[in-house]
Each structure stands twice: as structure tokens, then as C-alpha cells.
Amino acid sequence: MRPTMRDVARHAGVSLKTVSRVVNGEVGVRPDTAEKVNEAISALGFRRNDIARALRGGKRTRSLGLVIKDVANPFYSQIARGVEEVARLHDLFVISGCSDEDPARERHLIRSLCERRVDGLLVVPSAADHRYLIPELNMGTAAVFMDRPPEEAIRADVVLIDNVGGARSAVEHLIAHGHRRIACLADLPGIFTARERRRGYDEALQAHGIPVDESLVRLGPHDVAGAEAATAELLALGDPPTAVFAGNNRLTIGALRAIQAAGRTTALVGFDDFELADMLATPVTVVAHYPAEMGRRAAELLCRRMDGEDLPPQRVLLPTRLIVRGSGESPPI
Amino acid sequence: MRPTMRDVARHAGVSLKTVSRVVNGEVGVRPDTAEKVNEAISALGFRRNDIARALRGGKRTRSLGLVIKDVANPFYSQIARGVEEVARLHDLFVISGCSDEDPARERHLIRSLCERRVDGLLVVPSAADHRYLIPELNMGTAAVFMDRPPEEAIRADVVLIDNVGGARSAVEHLIAHGHRRIACLADLPGIFTARERRRGYDEALQAHGIPVDESLVRLGPHDVAGAEAATAELLALGDPPTAVFAGNNRLTIGALRAIQAAGRTTALVGFDDFELADMLATPVTVVAHYPAEMGRRAAELLCRRMDGEDLPPQRVLLPTRLIVRGSGESPPI
DNA sequence: CACTGAGACGACAACGTTGTCATCTCATCC
DNA sequence: GGATGAGATGACAACGTTGTCGTCTCAGTG
Numbered sequence A, B: 001m002r003p004t005m006r007d008v009a010r011h012a013g014v015s016l017k018t019v020s021r022v023v024n025g026e027v028g029v030r031p032d033t034a035e036k037v038n039e040a041i042s043a044l045g046f047r048r049n050d051i052a053r054a055l056r057g058g059k060r061t062r063s064l065g066l067v068i069k070d071v072a073n074p075f076y077s078q079i080a081r082g083v084e085e086v087a088r089l090h091d092l093f094v095i096s097g098c099s100d101e102d103p104a105r106e107r108h109l110i111r112s113l114c115e116r117r118v119d120g121l122l123v124v125p126s127a128a129d130h131r132y133l134i135p136e137l138n139m140g141t142a143a144v145f146m147d148r149p150p151e152e153a154i155r156a157d158v159v160l161i162d163n164v165g166g167a168r169s170a171v172e173h174l175i176a177h178g179h180r181r182i183a184c185l186a187d188l189p190g191i192f193t194a195r196e197r198r199r200g201y202d203e204a205l206q207a208h209g210i211p212v213d214e215s216l217v218r219l220g221p222h223d224v225a226g227a228e229a230a231t232a233e234l235l236a237l238g239d240p241p242t243a244v245f246a247g248n249n250r251l252t253i254g255a256l257r258a259i260q261a262a263g264r265t266t267a268l269v270g271f272d273d274f275e276l277a278d279m280l281a282t283p284v285t286v287v288a289h290y291p292a293e294m295g296r297r298a299a300e301l302l303c304r305r306m307d308g309e310d311l312p313p314q315r316v317l318l319p320t321r322l323i324v325r326g327s328g329e330s331p332p333i
Numbered sequence C: 001c002a003c004t005g006a007g008a009c010g011a012c013a014a015c016g017t018t019g020t021c022a023t024c025t026c027a028t029c030c
Numbered sequence D: 001g002g003a004t005g006a007g008a009t010g011a012c013a014a015c016g017t018t019g020t021c022g023t024c025t026c027a028g029t030g
Helices: A005-012 A016-023 A031-044 A050-058 A074-089 A103-115 A133-138 A163-176 A192-207 A224-235 A249-261 A291-306 B005-012 B016-023 B031-044 B050-058 B074-089 B103-115 B133-138 B163-176 B192-207 B224-235 B249-261 B291-306
Strands: A063-068 A093-098 A120-123 A142-146 A157-161 A182-186 A217-219 A243-246 A267-271 A285-288 A315-318 A321-323 B063-068 B093-098 B120-123 B142-146 B157-161 B182-186 B217-219 B243-246 B267-271 B285-288 B315-318 B321-323
Touching (some): A005 A031, A016 A031, A050 B050, A063 A103, A063 A291, A074 A093, A074 A291, A074 B093, A093 B074, A093 B093, A133 A142, A142 A291, A163 A267, A163 A285, A163 A321, A182 A224, A192 A217, A224 A249, A249 A267, A291 A315, B005 B016, B063 B074, B074 B093, B074 B291, B093 B103, B133 B142, B142 B291, B163 B182, B163 B192, B163 B285, B163 B321, B182 B249, B192 B217, B217 B224, B224 B243, B224 B249, B243 B249, B291 B315
Parallel strands (some): A120 A142, A157 A315, B063 B120, B120 B142, B182 B217, B182 B243
Antiparallel strands (some): B285 B321
């Protein structure tokens, strides 16, 4: 089927090794010999077999595995983009898979990637137990986690967003605009980022001497519809909140729908920026962060590990930025 | 570093081949032998080396290459998602790369993917010449193109959106609402989809006996800013259009900005659906299509080719759907 | 002319796995 | 009791490449 170096060698009347030398640009081949070989290569359409190349000498496969929840989700696709940019610089390929937040699938993916001998792993871990990774790590597969840390037992680098700080800045922004009754839409409490953002919300209130009113906190909404319902409920309270902090972009959209539907001017700040946030009927004030940057930083850390650098496990915290657009600056009723 | 089957064999006191049999679930191993082997496997943390596996016997690598313009762009990330879904069913991995519409990079990517011996290629081709692919195709690498066809000379499957039909339906919708002066924002004429959508625009007008007024057609705007400027220019004409057809979602957003800025109620229909189109100040009527479906269909075709099916090259045309949301139904001034 | 050494090139093994075929062990049967 | 054969296991080669080392050629030197 595909010609091998042996075929090229036969065709050019030289030895296998000489073809190898030419293909890899090694020195010590006479120009006319090299030309003969190159002619044979184009005549036969030879392509060096990277599979064989990786096998021989336990060479690197020049590939890294990326496990995310879902490429179709902009948050993850931007991470993927950041990863790919760094991979490109290092002449690495990215082999990616979507876990869909299913721990079994995640585990299967990681295992398969290890079997393919990727040089390193980049993982956005699901909420499950990751100790099964320990043997792989001990065996020398480098790994860096993104967005959520794995359990204590796993000594690996992590790149996180400053969830607590970002949430705090959002809530403080609302407080600065005079709000005291601020609702919090948090995602499922099993999710690390949801817990952290909730913590930032609490800290901001406490820092300003505002008691946390649990009736204004909604843990659990996980999609636009859930957030819309939860917000509608909050707005229907006898003493409704004058502002809402939404823990991620799904929740922000849901809250926005409910606020618009209720014809209120309730203030809103959301975690996560999203496209067209500035083009909505009410432009949305958000805590922005940079998923592509997370991918890049994680990939860079991974490359350093792959190059054998032996630092203690790093924990990178990426900053957030409050983008003021209107929805967060409405005064209390 | 990582243990091999030989190590496992030594540890279990059996032969290499017996380990292979156990690992691959072959019959003809006594249960107690299998157990010894399995114990050795977990004791050593053995993982079968898929690289060696693929090499031996010219086996498939169980991977496919995906070349898109940019994963961070939702259109492409949805394609990637569709591809992933099918790949998962066939136990294949997806190795992807972003061409950034750079023909040289695309070529490099495809070449590298072939060197890695992917079992098949999925490509959204850039505007360049793809004849360099012919040797690879002849050499047995299956390939399926998406979104844009490669040149005539390349006999391969293609999965396209019904660009002409979708554009025609958009413009006919505007005509049905009484518009006669309909502007067309098309992307760079070098882009296949831009040409096709422009053609749909022409056909719709001609079918209704409306002459094409070239002063209402803008070829070239390629981003939001360009479309905004072009639309502003159109609206400033002595006899401005009463409706705009925008050839893709970037152009739609640009047009929308310009229309809002000018305080007009100019009707607007855009090609490509986008998230939050229904949440904008003016909800946008669009020609929707399904990029994930394109990825799925292309991946399915590719899998059939990889399984050795030998059909003539297929050309799949995916339907579009007009989603009415408001912006396309304003009457002429 | 014999010697030296650098430069060009080739033979061979090895990477980790699996397909092929050979061997070895028994229980079964006449 | 020896032949038979099924079942279990092992030896070995091969996949396509590259690292190591050996061989060969030939110009330069004494």
C-alpha cells in the first residue's frame, strides 16, 4: 500500500539507512545521492511513518491528550483553541475527547489516551474520583488539570480561574451601587466552580457587614430554564432581591429572561462573558475571564513537564475582569 | 519506564504471547493462567502500547484527522462535536488541527496527519489548491470534505449546506413581506459559501422579476466591523434598501449594529443561526443550519470509506431552515 | 607506495506488539 | 498401552523506523 523506506531505497538503489538519513536531514550524504533519494520519494509518494518512528527508541509521540466536557460549548472550545496554539509551537498534535461530564467516559478516554502513549494529558476533571490516574502519573505521563482541581492525593499542576475573587468583585460591584438584597444563582453544589463562586458571594457580603440571607441563594439551577424559573421565584418573593449575581453564563441568560419577562429592572451581574452580551436589549455586566488563556497556560505547563522540568506542583490562578455594560448598574428599585 | 508485555510475562512466569492473549481477551488461556497475568498487569501498571499495536500488521491507527479553520469559532466547534460523536461510536480518536485559513498550514497539517497514519481525513478546505492531496488519496487515505468542495480533480465525498437554497429562502421571505430593494452583504468572493449565497440572492430576485441592483450588493465585508460600515453606507444612500440579507453571522451582527445605530427598522435576515439571536433587542430572523449534523454526516461517510465501501464520490446537501424571529418581518419603510 | 583518516554508506538490532506455526500435556479411546 | 487429538502455551518473525557500529573509498601525506 504505502511505500516504506525500504521501497524508496530499492527504487533509488541505496540502503535503507541512507534513505533515513535523507528524510531526516542528517549530514553525511553526498548531494547526488540525496537527490536520487528525493526523486524516489516523490516518485513513490513516500511519507515517513510516524507510528514506527515513535515506537523505535521509545520516542515521544509528539501528541497530547485533551479531555474536556464538550467541544461544542464555547468555554471548552476556547480552552481547546488555547491548547492548540501552544501545541502548534511545540510541533505537537492534540488528540481530544469529550467526557460529557460522565466519569466513566472520562476514565475510558484517559486510559485510551495513555494506551496511545500521548506525551501528556490536559484534563478538565469531572466531579469523580481521579485516583485511578495515579499509576499513570507515576509511570511518567505528565498531566495538568484545568478549571477544577483533582483530589488532594494527586500531585499535578492545576490552572484555575480566580472564582472566589471574581465572584466577590461582582457582588461588591452590586453593593457599591447600593444593593443589599442580592440574590445568588449557583450551579449544582457538586461543581467546584459553583462552590467557589458561592464562597466569593458570601465573602463579599460578609466584608460589607451584610448577613447572608439563605432564601436569596439558589443552589441547583443548572441550565437556562432552571435559572429562569429560580429567578422568577425570587422576583415573586414578598421582599424580592434588587440584584442578582448569576454564577455562570447559562444562569445569567436564564436570569435575564426572567427579569425581562417580569418587566423589572433588577440589577444583574453574571460570571463568564459571552458573545453578544453587549448587544442584548439590556447589555450585561459580567465577570470576564479567558478560557483560551487557561488552555495556553495549562499547555505551557504541560510542555515544561514533558521536557522533564521537575518543579513542585503548580497552582495557577487566572485573574478575572469586571466588564461594566449596564445590567449591573441599575440602582435598587 | 512503562512496563511491556515482556515485563508482565516475566513477572507472571509465562510467555509474552500468553500475556498478549490475555490482554486481547483471546480464547485458549486457562483461567488460573489468565489470573496470574492479570495480577502481574495490575501490579506493574501495564498498559498495552497502541503505537506498537498499530505498527504490527499495518493495523489501523483507529484515529481520524480533522482540519478546520478554528475550534474557537462555534461553527467549527459544532462540526468537531458532530465528528466526535460518530468517532466515539466507532471507537476512533479525533486528532484535530486549526488551519486558520492558511493554505500552507493546512497543507502542513494534512501532511503531518498522513505521516501519523490517521485512518481518514475530514477537511474544511481553504480557498487554495488541494491537488497535493491526490497522492495521499491514491495511497489509500480516505478523505471527506465539509462546507466547501475541493477542486474538480479530487474525487472525494463532500458534505455541504444548501447555501443557494437557504439564501433564496431568506430573500424570498423578504420579498413576501413586500420588499423590493433588498441589499446583500456577501463575504469575500473567494469563499465558496459566499459565492453560493450570493447566487441564491440573485436567483430569488430573478424569480420574482426584480432586477439585481449591483449598488445594493456588497462583496468583501469579512467581519463585524466591515459589515457595519458597509451597511451604514447602504443606509446612507439616497434611495436606501428597505431590507438586508446578510451572508453569515458576523455580517448579520454588523448589519444589526448599523441598523440600530441609524435608528432604522430596516428588515434583516441573516445566514447562520447564532446563540442569543432571540434575546437581542431586535430578535433576528435567520437561515439556520446544523453544523454538528455536517460533522456527523461527514464522519459517517468517512467511516464507510474506511471500512472499504467503494461508492462513487458522494455530494450531500444539508437543508436549511428559516427561523422567523422578528427582524425579517418589518414592512418596507 | 603504504599509511592514515575522514567521509559516505550499509548491515544489523531493537522498539512492543501480534500472527503463524510448533510443541507440549493430558484425557480419551480402541 | 499406544495412538489421537484438543487445548494450552511458547518460539519466532514481522511491522517501519533509527541508533550503533562496521566497511569501503579515496585524497592527502611521508
